[in-house]
Amino acid sequence: MVTKPESKFTRRGVLKTLAAGTGAIAATSALPGLSGFAQAQSSAPIKLGFQVHRTGIGAAYGRWYNRTTEAAVKRINDMGGINGRPVEIVAEDDGTDPKRGAEVLEKFATQHECDIAFGTLFSHVVYGSAPRAGELKLPYFVVSEGHHVASGKLNRYTLQPGITDVKSQVQAMAPFVANNLGKKVTMIFPDFAFGHDHRDFFTAAIEAQGGEVVEAIAIPPTETSFTKYFPRIPRETEVIYHVMVGPAVLTFVKELGEFFGPSSPEIFGFIDSLEAVDIKSPGLEFLEGTYFWEGNPRNAQADQSSHDKAYRAAVGVDDNGASLEDAQDVSTYSHMFGCWETLNVIKRGMETANYQGPADRAKLIEAVEAMSDMPLSDDHPQGAKRFNGKTHQTFGHQYISKVTDGKLVVEHTTSIEDGLYEDEVDYTTQSF
Amino acid sequence: MDAVNILSTKGLTKTYGGIKANTDIDFALPKGKTMALIGPNGAGKSTFVGMLCGRIAATSGDVFFEGQNINALPAHKRISLGIAYTFQITSVFAGLSLHENVALAARRRLGSDVTAVDAKVADVLARVGLMDRADQIAGDLSYGHQRLLEIAMGLAQDPRLFILDEPTQGLADSEIASFIDLINSLAGETTILLIEHNMDVVMKTAAYITVLNFGEILAAGTPEEIHANEAVQAAYLGTTTDA
């Protein structure tokens, strides 16, 4: 059911592509010379290749990324498009697979002739696709929160202007954990690179606060039963730090509660463990009183900004972060704002660069690289951001919420400075 | 070992979980002759032959081929010494052509010499009368023709010892007759060990007969001697007075 609007979307995209293509050919053959071509070009839509996790392990995220993207594009088009041209999304499923991801990028660049590509969440797909983006000289805007872009391992064509990376998130969390919850931390994370990033960055950050990680438990992927690993949690643990992904997250959280029963330490988790999951699901009662990192507060807060309100309405999300049509259908609220904000960055970049077509791709990247502070606004409803043009990474505010009466209530908002770290790369020195 | 015997065994024994299938078999096969191994069902003939060519591991005892103890050799090595074997239940490469079936048999010795292999294949296929079917798929052949093909595969190896496990089982009378001619035409060329139920075939082809009963050798000798042997008559030939 949910994929219906998407398929319509794709089909329309393809039809439009075909129509535009034949239109362009007709125009050039009827009116030889540059003028006809330029005419066709200038009114033709700007095509954004949207790499979406429609199937595979990332499908729950992909659905909401798609919804947010549609809403953001609608808003941009309602406001007159980009440089007077309408924006068109060409969505392709990458199956949450790095091989298919790279293939899809090729399809954007050489078949659909998209202007840019964007939208990837899962880091392995970003890694698999980014080399092709560099080779195809296709600007590739990812919405992944991975540290890949800022680590310098990718290339000048890959940017992450819409969402903070994990290193920054984790670093910003540590002071709150150490000062409010406890200094002896046991970490539970998936045995994936993403989990290792949490382990490494958080260990360093908590030590800087005078705390320590007393045990790090890496859970093998696709594990579906967790209780047997919990005895590894040392008795002295003051805080449990959990961050899990995939379909088994609910089991994980539930079994954690069953393990501890009434006598649990403080629990701090990344909301990744419960994205797209209703916090009132049966078995999650024990989460009451525990803390979560949130990229963007799922429940509308008392001091909700007008921007968040407008954003929620545009995407079709209620005050509990669930779909307006179905209160059970909880969004991936902490991540999907990245699509919205990234698209607005792209729009701004294209307008600054006076982007006309693929020939201006380098100019677009330079325009984005030149960006810095982005204030809280309808374009950036999650909060203010500071973009680092050298590392291609944006830095924003993070939220720590406490589960109170089944709702996530923000207890603490970090500053942008909390999450800053030294540059690891300067992409602007690389040639195009 | 005696040079005139191509193959011999000493005290060859096989037990399956305490039950003796073959007991202390001392056996000798004279070179260049055709020997038939007979015995009632369950006498242990297939077990014995299996131990000769290495398909079945002996519990104790020795097997000698041309004077060499081959106990430690796996089946394929024994075959490479010059033993060819045809199965009791037809076993050919059903999905391949007749030519390829025989070529596979010939190639192990002749290697990648295509001309030599092709010549050999043509030779043995002609010999068993399957030449005009060389390009057919083996699985499409009639049962009788498949048995002939298996013999051709044995011949293509130029074996020094050719073991045939019940080759005439399921053949029509006319086919049996040509089989007898074929075996007799091989006499002197190679040594043949024939496991056979059909006494007619045995009498018309074998120079020597060994009789197995309850896993032991009951008697051994020329067809006449065996025919005259009372123990054999009692145990095996009992009712079938003549063939």
Place this chain on the structure above:
Amino acid sequence: MDFGPHLLLASLEGAVTAAILALTAMGLSIVFGVMRVVNVAHGEFYMLGAVIAWWVTSLIGGHPAIGFVMALGIAPLVVGLLAAAADKLILQKINYDPDRTIVATIGLLYIIQQTTLMTFGPDARPVQPPFNTRLALPWFEYGEGGFAMFWPWGLSITSYKLFVIVAAVAILTTLWLLITRSKIGLIMRATQLDSETALAFGVPVDRVYMWVFGLGAGLAAVGAVLVVPIQQAHYLMGHDPLLLAFITVIIGGLGSLPGTIIAAILIGMSDGIISVFFSPTLAKIIATLLVAMVLVFRPQGLLGRSA
């Protein structure tokens, strides 16, 4: 946690894994044993069982136990019928050719997965257990004052998990009686031993195959309904149970139902117990290699007849 309680906890968890594995693998074992085909879609039938359980329980409402019992009846039935239909429409037409069956069931896997994604969606959805009490478990230790009982931190299991073990034992016992004592079982065993002879004796082999295929899928669905209150229904959940069930069937020995159960216990328990001694992923690696080595040194499986 101390070693003793840790081991007990891991063993209990292992027993739950083993119970569910025994159920899913049993379905595959019967199909494999009787029909000699590799059913790659087996995991998807398992997934469908869980999804239908979610659907039934969320439609019915009221006390979770009502929905659960209904699901336990409906899900295996629907899945079994679906599988029987797939057998009749596809597998029977290709004569259960081993290679073609693999491709066809991979195709079936895609179809079921995508259909579920389009209707049920990509989210993991929970089903409430009919009952679920946390049971703290005691531990005994010999100390200065003789044996003392205490309640180690974290040592517990839930009543529902215990129920899963009991239910699996009950279902497998019923199945065992069905196969060894009933006429249906006799027909199945006859078909397994020699389908041609069975056909000659008037056994409708085609229909036996169809219902065996349905029964196998139904058993997977039963396992899924039992497991879904512990885990969640998700459209990709069939993948791992498929692999594990396969491994279990082969390790147990092809066509040996007791072997399948022994293998399920071996694999489930070793998964739990080995995790006590090594870090999680390393434990998985070691457990996988150990089980593989069982086959390397006993190629016919634990209770399989040697070829």
Place this chain on the structure above:
Amino acid sequence: MSNTQRSNLLHLGTITLLAVAFFILPTYHVGNLSRIMVLAVYAIGYNFLFGYTGLLSLGHALFFAAGMYGLGLSMELFDLTTAPALVVGLASALVISAVIGFLALRTSGVSFMIVTLMFAQAGYLTILYFGTYTRGDEGFVIQQADRVLFGVDLSSDTGRYFAALALFSVCFLAVAHLVQSPFGRTLVAIRENEERARMLGYDTVTHKLKAVIISGTISGLAGAAYALLFGYAGATFATVQYSIFPLLWVLLGGAGTTIGPLIGVIFMFYLIDLSSSITSAYMLIAGVVLVLLTLFAPQGLAGELRKRVFKWMP
């Protein structure tokens, strides 16, 4: 024309066609074809073991990953240049396939399938376990600047295409030659009737081991080439899914035919690619097509052609 001449014509014709395709096809399809050729090498390796020797492995992703990581890690961690890294990739695949082959060949049939599956699963988990070096599921990028072999820039469209074509041609022709050789024919004999082959005096165990090693090494070569040409190595390629793919390609294209693997990869690639542009439910289409194929083209595409039209096809 003799069958050998026809086969040669088919093989050389295929290669020529692929070479010409570079100049006449649109960029998008050229990019696809370079990928397809690398994957076809993987399928060729798989077909050698499955199609010709009759051994169904579900662990080939491990060999593919061995080549991929052998090359990738030696470049990433030890700064090797492309040529020696390629050798390391090949050597890793060779050693791992020899070890797995030695152990797994104690079993046969479905047991072989499961044992290879489990070894591959252990291999996949090992890649995750050593995430510090391998970066686990996320994998790592092989920088564009490093992807140069004998002066050819493998990240350019042309360089990549012809490198893939060269690799494909070598493996394609080598395997086509090998399966016609006495060794290859003995493998076919083992596939058809192992006991008969053994009782013709062939050392079937050694033959099968050699087949596993050749197949595994070719698969590893494909893995190394994939990393090199597309600049990425990751644990996804070691998952079961990537063991099932070559089986599917080969079965669809035609097991035991020389051209089958290429046809299977092309078919599967465009099946997904084209149906995904029509509907987001492309897996449904793929599933239905697979079922239909088993019903109406049981020998695979090339296999059906051989059965119905070109009986000479190798």
